Amino acid sequence: MQDSPISPLFERLVIIGPGLIGSSLLRRACLDRTIARTLVTTDHNPQVCAHVTQLGIADEVHTELAAAVEGADGVILCIPVGAMGEVTEQIIPLLSPGTLLSEVGSTKVSVIRAVSPFLRPDIFFIPTHPMAGTEFSGPDAGFSTLFENRWCLITPNIETVTTETQKERTLSPLPQERENATRKIETLWQKTGAKTRRMDPIHHDKVCAMVSHLPHLLAFTICSTADDLADETRSEVLDYAASGFRDFTRIASSDPIMWRDIFLNNKEALLEMLARFMEDAQAMARAIRWEDSEFIMDRIERGRRIRHSLIDNKQA
């Protein structure tokens, strides 16, 4: 009954980590009180907590995890993917039976593997990935419309990446309860304006390696390649960056710790996509060296075709 128009989705929703994603979710939930009756947030840094209190985007702000999650029916981890396991370990003993536990990390397999050892069958763990963000971070960077018309991928099938023992320990014996929890988290994200889609965690990591992690890796890399050039050339790269370099490296200004964690936590899929890319780049180098005009044209045409598909998809 919780998703009827008069009753909010959650009674007490706790956002752990009021950064870009967490504070945006809080801001949206402040505007739409059908998401949660009471909005709670927590950060280990007292200065962040004082600042979030000033911003007025939560009903309660705690420095202690225990005080925050007590009595919660929903908890969302909005922290770097490298910290998910540790925080889950701390909060699990404090959660009431039936609590919905979620997280918003950019990688899914490693997060599920980090969280699973601590799960209980009476806690519903539903991983999500709201594909939204800017190059800025922290509570001031958030805004209530961040998720509008963006995708939020939901990967409820955690059993595809956990061990057999974990499966028994972590999955509710009642599949319908899990399905209800999944629908509830989908409703939450739809209320923020996002479009939701369910996906297998392994497949999620491959898709994100291609659409996001590999482009970021290449952008960071070409910047450091340019940085290694002799002084004169390097300064000219900056002067003439408008010719392509600038657009190509725009995504290279995102948060370093977040990206280090993503690269390390999506190692397998990222290295696979990078290897495919390197083979293709080598083939292009060979075609240029041997002046294989037809091959080069084919590659350029395929690039343009993909770009046009993006334009048709209204993504570009």
Added chain:
Amino acid sequence: MQDSPISPLFERLVIIGPGLIGSSLLRRACLDRTIARTLVTTDHNPQVCAHVTQLGIADEVHTELAAAVEGADGVILCIPVGAMGEVTEQIIPLLSPGTLLSEVGSTKVSVIRAVSPFLRPDIFFIPTHPMAGTEFSGPDAGFSTLFENRWCLITPNIETVTTETQKERTLSPLPQERENATRKIETLWQKTGAKTRRMDPIHHDKVCAMVSHLPHLLAFTICSTADDLADETRSEVLDYAASGFRDFTRIASSDPIMWRDIFLNNKEALLEMLARFMEDAQAMARAIRWEDSEFIMDRIERGRRIRHSLIDNKQA
């Protein structure tokens, strides 16, 4: 005296190839009649000529090179870099002594080598590279403000890439005349709103390989890597492209023939920069595989530093 306020820079200026760059130059010169008294353009395609006549951006439009260049004191080749040699061969016998011959190709060494065998010591050949463009091409794509605040690189020292025999045959015995011609072409580009800078042709090709040609090569390549993925994943790459892929591949929609020519005509410098990039990408792959967190952070930080330099330079 030609650059005094009342007398135009050129009496009869011929733009060979009224495409994106050529038609933009014509449009600008129509607005600022201190650039040329008579504006002439030529294209081998009669339909293009008819269309350019309709656009009203030139005083004379010819399908025949000979009719266009007769009596010219300035000729600018605005054609693909692969066609520069052939067109020069055709027009050189028709040019009056003292004519300034220029071109706007994106690569300099190969163009100078293609043009030089046909030069005469009484023709002043001044290569240029206006670093401006869009992903569109043809006479309709041009606009009069295309060059405003953009760089135009001038590479007058063609002797650094020509043979000794060519040097004697192609270079005017009077260095001051060459200097005057260089200043005249600089003035032309400054009148279009561009900032000019002189550069050695070999150095030009290295800088452009890094700031423009390599980013385009990588953007085309990652698009075809994505295109090779299994159907399901490929369609998802399009759905979720907003996460980085889209920005990263924006430059991959430019004209295929132009880019094929650029890749083939800047082979040496491009392959050098690509090799450096591949080494750096391999090092990054190795660091991810072995979880060398410090190395990864260093690369990400350097990427961000370069990005911040661009922002400080008001390029981003």
